[in-house]
Amino acid sequence: MSAPTPVRRPAWSLGRTPADFVLGHVRAVLPGGILDDARVVVRDGRIAEVGPARPGGAVDVDGDGLFCLPGLVDVHSDGLERERLPRPGAELPWLFSMMSFEGKLRAAGITTVFHGASFSDRESAASQRSVHVAQQMCEAIEEWNTRDDVGRLVDHRVLHRLDVRSAKGLAALRAHLDIRSAAGVYNAGVPAVISHEDHTPGIGQYADRTFFERYVAETRGISRQDARAHVDDVIRTREESLPVREEAMDWLAGRSAAGLARIFGHDPESAIEIADLARRGGAVAEFPTTEEAAREARARGMSIVMGGPNVLRGGSHSGNVSAAQLARLGLVTALASDYLPSSLLGAAFALAERQLLPLHDAVALVTSGPATAVGLVDRGSLEAGQRADLVLVGLEHACPVVRSVVRAG
Structure with missing residues (x-):
């Protein structure tokens, strides 16, 4: 059995988000429902793809099962x-x-x-x-x-x-x-x-x-x-x-x-x-x-x-x-x-x-x-072409808690 692909994490410096990255293993809140274990591909500050996680696929940030919402x-x-x-x-x-x-x-x-x-x-x-x-x-x-x-x-x-x-x-x-x-x-x-x-x-x-x-x-x-x-x-x-x-x-x-x-x-x-x-x-x-x-x-x-x-x-x-x-x-x-x-x-x-x-x-x-x-x-939805304004949310005592915020550019 091959070793799992390591998670690559970009350098988030000075509060600025990389133009290209892949966010994986999130519960993506889409216009029509929630996609579990999803990945979000961002290119040039825009959402390029939202879909199911790919087995063995590399991601830059592991969402660890958090909800992913549009900003x-x-x-x-x-x-x-x-x-x-x-x-x-x-x-x-x-x-x-x-x-x-x-x-x-x-x-x-x-x-x-x-x-x-x-x-x-x-x-x-x-x-x-x-x-x-x-x-x-x-x-x-x-x-x-x-x-x-x-x-x-x-x-x-x-x-x-x-x-x-x-x-x-x-x-x-x-x-x-x-x-x-x-x-x-x-x-x-x-x-x-x-x-x-x-x-x-x-x-x-x-x-x-x-x-x-x-x-x-x-x-x-x-x-x-x-x-x-x-x-x-x-x-x-x-x-x-x-x-x-x-x-x-x-x-x-x-x-x-x-x-x-x-x-x-x-x-x-x-x-x-x-x-x-x-x-x-x-x-x-x-x-x-x-x-x-x-x-x-x-x-x-x-x-x-x-x-x-x-x-x-x-x-x-x-x-x-x-x-x-x-x-x-x-x-x-x-x-x-x-x-x-x-x-x-x-x-x-x-x-x-x-x-x-x-x-x-x-x-x-x-x-x-x-x-x-x-x-x-x-902006406003997790769909291709939209700004990559993303929010990762967890639940504590049934209340939503923001864990991370990414704003395109």
């Missing part, structure tokens, strides 16, 4: 703003925050992330969301992506969040995208991703305003009566901004029609809202708050994004529809981490463990589904 794609992450501001008043430098948060993304198996930059003038001590902070975040992401002294470990992109009742937010985002479009950052081939939102209490995420009143009371340390009066003031102020909302919606429709923006509708609550989103060229229903809205979006062929934390919690924190319930009904095409990167992988495996979805379909919600939502056709 996770996160289309809505608010984690970077939390990394920069871990507590009110404790601001950290942007580039340090990028480096620190990237470690959390890799630990979660995320290789492509869209950071939420909130173009809004509703600043609070807890988040400091404002036009100024959104512009700083965009600049920090651009600087990080062009630095020569960091490895390209995660593909960092921007989800432009527009408060449609904020005149300052609308003016700033228009100027920002005009400059970036003139510089060639965004064009018809690479449209900006924009999520329009209206967080006026009584509609959308806080359709039941009592949830928002409770949030205000807890975060500000005030009584429920004072919180109720504050919410009344917020509603009155935002009702005065309805003309701004109409202007914002018309502008978004124009950019979508020109192919310069991919539009997400944030927190839609009805079939009527989905129909309006479709008329404006919207492609994605983001965090629909009712089954009605999700059904209408699905009927219109839209992507439907729900939150990973919603799945793990077993329901919405603000009383809206359950993401797991929608997934069971086939009304979810993608999950986003929202505020917790580890929730993506955790939610996918939780859906499978609860027998709401087969594992390969659940994994698609954090890989190919979100890639489709943002129009990225080169």
Whole structure:
């Protein structure tokens, strides 16, 4: 009997992945199912072949029976703003925050992330969301992506969040995208991703305003009566901004029609809202708050994004529809981490463990589904021609644990 072929391991230096390698003995999570004892052949940073292991065949890395998934794609992450501001008043430098948060993304198996930059003038001590902070975040992401002294470990992109009742937010985002479009950052081939939102209490995420009143009371340390009066003031102020909302919606429709923006509708609550989103060229229903809205979006062929934390919690924190319930009904095409990167992988495996979805379909919600939502056709599945963004995952106490992450190039 001949001696077994030794395992060859490449030199993984400076966080950079070899352009050519063979990964063997993994449980490959494919679009149609799971292939046990599989090998993945990578050539020039792309998947060249996925198939059964070959007896006696040499591999560069032995996966030792771990699950092999495509790199996770996160289309809505608010984690970077939390990394920069871990507590009110404790601001950290942007580039340090990028480096620190990237470690959390890799630990979660995320290789492509869209950071939420909130173009809004509703600043609070807890988040400091404002036009100024959104512009700083965009600049920090651009600087990080062009630095020569960091490895390209995660593909960092921007989800432009527009408060449609904020005149300052609308003016700033228009100027920002005009400059970036003139510089060639965004064009018809690479449209900006924009999520329009209206967080006026009584509609959308806080359709039941009592949830928002409770949030205000807890975060500000005030009584429920004072919180109720504050919410009344917020509603009155935002009702005065309805003309701004109409202007914002018309502008978004124009950019979508020109192919310069991919539009997400944030927190839609009805079939009527989905129909309006479709008329404006919207492609994605983001965090629909009712089954009605999700059904209408699905009927219109839209992507439907729900939150990973919603799945793990077993329901919405603000009383809206359950993401797991929608997934069971086939009304979810993608999950986003929202505020917790580890929730993506955790939610996918939780859906499978609860027998709401087969594992390969659940994994698609954090890989190919979100890639489709943002129009990225080169990643999200273990198929020939795709980017070799790969994640090796094991299970500990029935929970998924990332063991290794490889990003093409």
